[in-house]
Amino acid sequence: MTDALRKLDDTYSETAIDDEIVLMSLRSGDFFSLQGTARxxxxxxxxxxxRANIVAALAAEYGVEPGAIAPDLDAFVAELQGVGVLAGG
Structure with missing residues (x-):
């Protein structure tokens, strides 16, 4: 994964509510509640x-080793790529 991750703007709708982002895939109709690290x-x-830039930023933000973050990032990205709202990586 060396390409920049990008949102496919015409494939989702999002709404921010307090510290949460509610994301809906327009293709699948799936909803995602993004809070904490997902947000x-x-x-x-x-x-x-x-991917590497995001891992580094998250490691700095949360004060953890990049290796502890990478698997969760990869799973999150794969899920959103699977419903068609992300590309790249």
Whole structure:
């Protein structure tokens, strides 16, 4: 995964409610409640950051080793790619 992760803007709808982002895939109709780390990841996906950049940013934000974050990031990205709202990586 060396390409920048990017949101496919025409494939989802999102609404921020307090510290949560509610995301709906327009293709599948699936809803996602993004809170905590998931919210942080979503906000970091801006079309310019690679997986490695996001892992580094999260490690710094949460004060943990990058290796502890990478598997969760990969699972989150794979799920959102699976419903068609993310590309790249």
């Amino acid at each position: 942080s990841i979503w906000l970091l996906i801006d079309g310019s950051r690679t």
